Each structure stands twice: as structure tokens, then as C-alpha cells.
Amino acid sequence: MGIPRVWAKAHNDYHAKVLNKIGVDRVIHPERDMAKRIAHHIVSEKMIDYIELSEDYSMVEIVASDKIHNKSLLDLNIRAKYGCNIVGIQRGKEIIVSPPAEEVIIKGTS
Incomplete structure (x- = not known):
């Protein structure tokens, strides 16, 4: 068909298995x-x-605490x-990507 990648929405785990078996490249589970x-x-x-990237990896954004x-x-x-x-560290509109080890955390930033 000339389609480079096929993504499909699964309604449950069984449906996801079926989609994987028929060759879907990426199965998504939005409700889950x-x-x-x-x-x-x-x-x-x-x-x-909180964003799950895979079964083993996720990204979490938190607010820095007093601790x-x-x-x-x-x-x-x-x-x-x-x-x-x-x-990354966000301070207001500033985002520090891949912050160095010397970077100091400020309460209330994310």
C-alpha cells in the first residue's frame, strides 16, 4: 500500500495481541x-x-520539594x-536540557 508504518488502537490486551500478529507496527492503548x-x-x-515510553522506561515531571x-x-x-x-529542569520559561551535575535544584521548579 505504500504506507511506511501502521499504528492501531487496541481496545484491550487480547485485541493488541491480534493487531501485533497481523503486522501492525505500533499498537496504542489510549484509555489504559x-x-x-x-x-x-x-x-x-x-x-x-507521567509518560510511559515503554514497559521499562517512563518520563516523570515533578515539582522540586524542600527536600x-x-x-x-x-x-x-x-x-x-x-x-x-x-x-531537564524547567525554571519559569527557561528549560535546561541535560543539566550538568553542578546544576542546583530550586524549590518549586520542575
Whole structure:
């Protein structure tokens, strides 16, 4: 058909298996994914957003708390303690992509 990639919406896990078997490139589950995002928001009041990238990886946006205020990423040692990488910091309209280890966290930023 000349279509480079085919994406399809699954209604449930069984439907997803069928779509995968017939060769769909990407199966999406919007209702399930939104339910997970809502559940994560309910569990954590500091969480702004949650995006599941795969079964093993997700991105989470949180608001910096008193606990991490005025500490550098190096001091917090988040990667070693929690297996997480900080991919960006937002301060107002400024976004610091791939912040250096010396970057200091300010309460209330995300």
C-alpha cells in the first residue's frame, strides 16, 4: 500500500495481541495509558506529568520539594540511588536540557 508504518488502537490486551500478529507496527492503548497517568497523579501530589515510553522506561515531571532544594544534582546522586536520569529542569520559561551535575535544584521548579 505504500504506507511506511501502521499504528492501531487496541481496545484491550487480547485485541493488541491480534493487531501485533497481523503486522501492525505500533499498537496504542489510549484509555489504559490515560488511566495509568491519572493513577500516578493521584499517588503523588508532586507529580505534574507521567509518560510511559515503554514497559521499562517512563518520563516523570515533578515539582522540586524542600527536600532537594538548594542541592546540586551531584549531591543528590539520583542516578545511583534511584536509577533515574534528570533530562531537564524547567525554571519559569527557561528549560535546561541535560543539566550538568553542578546544576542546583530550586524549590518549586520542575
